[in-house]
Amino acid sequence: MIFQPAIIALLLSSAICVLALAASMPFAIEVIRRWDIKSGSERQLRLERRTYLFSTLLVFVLATQLASVLLFVFNAEKMSGMFVGAMCAVGTLNVNPYGFPALNAKIALFFLAAMWLAINYVDSRARDYPLVHIKYALLLLLAPLLAASAWIEAQFFLDLKADVITSCCGSLFSEDTKTLVAEASALAPLPAMILFYGAMGLAIGVSSFHWAHGGNGGRGRGGYAVALAAALGFAAAIAGILSFISLYIYEHPHHHCPFCVLKPEYGYQGYALYLPLFVATAAGLAAGAIRPFAHVASLHVIVPEVSRRLAAIASIGFLLTTAVATVMILNSNLVLL
């Protein structure tokens, strides 16, 4: 199955990203060991110049990660036609045990990458690069994760076995593939609704508060609160989509699939729901990630400023997600409660 265009593209991009990160490892180690901003030596100058390269490289790798999450889901969706019993992306991801881990790893990596980028952004705005050691130490942690994610993805694609007849003269009988019914993980609609609106309200409230206080909400601890609320909001939103939003979209009381919403039959509504949610969560988490460095002398103006903007993005994103979900529910003909 490896000769699917989208699969080739995904594997190609993963390979290049892993290579790029691998190439930056020696540099990261050198920075951690030798970086000294006060020195005017040749080596320090070289290191300073190199940070530009590796920052750009990392932005590129992480932007690719985001695009590849989308392509991965999009592709899984499209390939579902090739597997007996698969109706949407879930079927494809269930073809072998690597499918869902691959997706989860990609999503986790996306959030981690967003946090790293925020730290990088803050650091590069300060005159003395105060976070350079931390930044590259974190990069050393991120690199194996990226490699692991690429490995899981490759395993998933290499292991995709479509038990398909290869000529129209033969026919093949395969047992029905198991389809994942999300029912088990789904909650009853009313508690799920309370959880969803409660968590979204909390996330919007906390991030708006932080935004309104110029990124200094709660004596500066607002950043952590935003991150926490964003994580909670993300979990609640996914639970909400599984338990009741999807039902309203499909107008069917037992169809809980979080992937079918991405299908053309439902007007690609899922993208309108997921994109703001992911952006908001990433921004919220990033606001928390830069918060520990607010006390650094050269950052004590920059961090609240960036934190404020991230909180604004999170607030607007969660608001959009909630609005989109609410419109979907109101437009639905399904009566659930």
Add this chain to the structure above:
Amino acid sequence: MKQWIEKQRYLIDFTLASLARRKTRNLGLLGVYILLVFVLASVALYTHALRIEAGKVLAASPEVILQRLVAGRHDLIPPGYIDRVGRIRGVQKKEGRLWGYYYDAVVKANYTFMVPNAGGVEKGEIVVGPALERSRGLAAGNGISFRSYSGKLHTFIVADVLPQASELVSADLVLMHEEDFRAFFDYPSGHFTDIALTVANPLEVRNVALKLSAALPDSRPILRDEVLRTYASIFDWREGIVLALLSAAILAFGILAWEKASGLSADEKREIGILKAIGWETGDIIKMKFWEGLLISLTAFLVGFVAAYLHVFYYAATLFEPVLKGWSVLYPRFQLTPHIDGLQVATLFFFTVFPYAAAVLVPIWKAAITDPDAVMRG
């Protein structure tokens, strides 16, 4: 926010002006880039259109076809076999079909002879497909003789020619009356070629097929879904193979982009040196170069994609047809339905813009860290 947008606008403005100053160099790169997008997009658009066409062809075919096997080979359906299928819940209609292949030594091609189940063809007459009309120069009212496998000559009158629109399925088709068919092939009476079953509910097809293979162990049910899946994966596979072959071209393009980006002329070096001397930062130069890459990429992508669209849907994909379509003496002529698929555009973007971006990254940085004094002194 507004300030940020303004800044980017000025950067784009400056980038465009500086691109225009080195026209020939940039046009060369752009040309190659467009060509790459064009080739890849043609392959993608063409296979996708074929896939859609195959789906349309099969949309009207019966859900299940039942063949009888003898020693693993396809055999005729004997009399009474259809009744043995019995009543299966969910099957709307079951009927025996009569069809066969006939090799015409005149045009060295195979025709498909078939008896339409709905009737409509008189005894002694035939209805022919458009490819046959072309190859044998037939028209309604003409007579034509075929020598049957038993050696006897049979003459038919062409009653009608099938419409062009259905050519993909009917190019080599000859429709005739049941009695003519049996006489021509010496087909034993009461026998059929296979059985077609119509199932209303798509979710029931699999159960129906299971029941069929349980009731008639010597039969082989062929599902329309399976055939469709097979077609889809064959076309995907062909597309993948072509793309894999073209990956060498992508690599070559990456090397070219790298070369172009790193071979800074003395002029460009001086330009960057001056920019830095008047206060631009390394980050600003990288941003400018980023816009340069983005502008070139998007232009190439748009132009290449539009060219590929024209090539595939208006000029019938002349360049790639032999690899992707397949081959036959009486190949149907058909017009592909224009169709753009989101996943394909995304994939194509990954195949072209991504390698370009990866290739120019290091050269961009090398250009950006140029020291102003070094350049201006040199």
